[in-house]
Ligand SMILES: CSCCC(=O)C(=O)COP(=O)(O)O
């Protein structure tokens with residue numbers, strides 16, 4: 001479930017530190033093979049009133065991000081400052097997630113496990129993860145008996161329409177998005193109250209998807 005904690009407005013040294021943290025996260029994910037070939041995008045919430053995020057510039061090598069590789073965008077996903085480089089092609093996915101109370105950072109990876117598993121379950125719109133001790137790394141789960149239902153959305157180049165579908169699920173009380181979702185043959189999105197929590201959620205999902213993948217190959 002989404003946390004109810006709100007994120008403070010980031011300015012000055014705190015904003016620089018957050019961008020450095022995101023860049024270090026990108027370098028780590030790149031090293032682990034989850035953000036290769038310019039894939040992935042990352043964002044951190046700057047403020048809620050008005051809603052502003054720093055999102056990675058489109059097409060950057062995520063293993064070598066610097067402070068200049070982020071664009072400030074508003075609630076409509078457009079750059080706040082004139083002349084800014086284009087933000088991620090997937091900016092609107094970050095925006096709809098950041099609009100949720102308690103979401104302070106959003107991370108997207110392109111691991112082989114996410115790519116293959118979301119394809120393996122073709123025709124299925126959810127990846128069910130249950131029984132694993134590592135589920136306790138997802139905020140709110142306190143036992144291995146928890147069930148994490150991770151929706152799988154079909155891949156598309158029409159990101160605004162995908163963002164609408166994600167937003168519908170975010171507002172669907174019967175089938176709430178928990179900590180992340182998959183895009184078929186594309187990758188994983190996960191979020192958290194801050195960068196550390198979002199990173200932990202990505203790590204837990206990547207670990208569990210790797211387990212599911214190895215289980216399939218053992219069978
Ligand atoms: C080779 S990655 C294809 C685009 C993508 O899915 C992605 O995550 C990176 O796109 P961005 O515009 O954020 O660089």
Ligand SMILES: [Zn+2]
Nearest residue numbers: 040108186187
């Ligand atoms: Zn992507």
